[in-house]
Amino acid sequence: MKTVVITGSTRGIGRGLAENFLASGCRVVISARSQEKVDEAVKELRAVHGEAAVTGIACDITSEQDLAGLWAFASATGPVDIWINNAGMSIVRKSLWEQSADDLRNIVDTNLTGLLLACKVALAGMLDQGHGQIWNMEGFGSTGQTNAGMAAYGATKRALNYLTASLQKEVKGTAVQVNTLSPGIVVTDLLVGDYDFSSAEWQKTRKILNILGDTVETVTPFLVRGILGAHKSGTRVAWLTGRKAFWRFLTAGFNKRDLFAGYDSQPA
Structure with missing residues (x-):
């Protein structure tokens, strides 16, 4: 039974990954900044997958102490086989000169400094135990895309x-692997929170997202299968490939779907 640690896993993609790893027979350790949210998610997952299969602990990835605590908690009963750096944040889409300094510091502290610290802790632990896989979660911009806001x-x-x-160069010659996950465009609160639903820009963007986007339930089973089937460092598991995107646009006129209908009915 493999042990999997997922940061930011009480909702969204992280929660979907946790559910699919559990369904595949893995032991899963979930985390989020709030212990209350972690406890709630653990309770819900245990009701489906059993008490022994899932545990959780609060962890703020901007704190090296919290990350060390997460590693200690997860490795207390055996080695950590897979560590997924999923936790992250976004800020409202607007021009850089309109962003607050606090928001800019927070996103860098979480998405970059937090990632560095998480990799530092997980790599040290995996090198000490003699094996393991780290998976870093791509997002918009990872492969060079740019967009206003x-x-x-x-x-x-x-x-x-x-x-x-x-x-990947640093772990070369060891049994530790560093890999990449690319979920594509997944409809989560993180994605939706970037947009003003009342704007004209949103109506244009919505059409594109409905062509290229997918739900957590669609994407995460694919990602988990790819992770469990990976055996070498440098593996990239990508859901939305260029070929798939081309086919989506080609057949868009025949596939009328609205991934955001549920959000329209929510109060502002």
């Missing part, structure tokens, strides 16, 4: 790929 978020995700490539 996404300067800060995209910069942190571009840095993620540089870090991942560098760490």
Whole structure:
């Protein structure tokens, strides 16, 4: 039974990954900043998968002490086989000069500094135990995409790929692997929170997202299968490939779907 640690896993993609790892027979350790949210998620998951299969602990990834505590908690009963750096944040889409300094510091502290610290802790633990896989979660900007209003978020995700490539060189010759997950465009609160639903820009963006986007329930089973089937450092598991995106646009006229209908009915 493999032990899997997922940061930021009480909701969204992280929660979907946890559910699919559990369904595959893995032991899962979930985490989030709030212990209350962790306890609630653990209770819900145990009701389906059993008490022994899932545990959880609060962890703020900007704190090295919290991350060390997460590693100690997860490894107390055996080695950590898979560590997924999923936790992250976004800020409202607007031009850089309109962003607050606090928001810019927070997104860098979480998406980049937090990632560095998480990799530091997980790598040290895995090298000590003699094996393990680290998976870093790509996002918009990771492979060079640019868009207005996404300067800060995209910069942190571009840095993620540089870090991942560098760490792959650092672990060369060991039994530790550093890999990449690319979920594509997944409808989560993190994605939806970036947009003003009353704006004309949103109506244009919505059409594109309905072509290229998918739900957590669609994407996460694919990602988990890819992770469990990976055996070498440098593996990239990607849901939305260029070929798939091309086919989506080609057949868009025949596939009328609205991934955001549920959000329209929510109060402002």
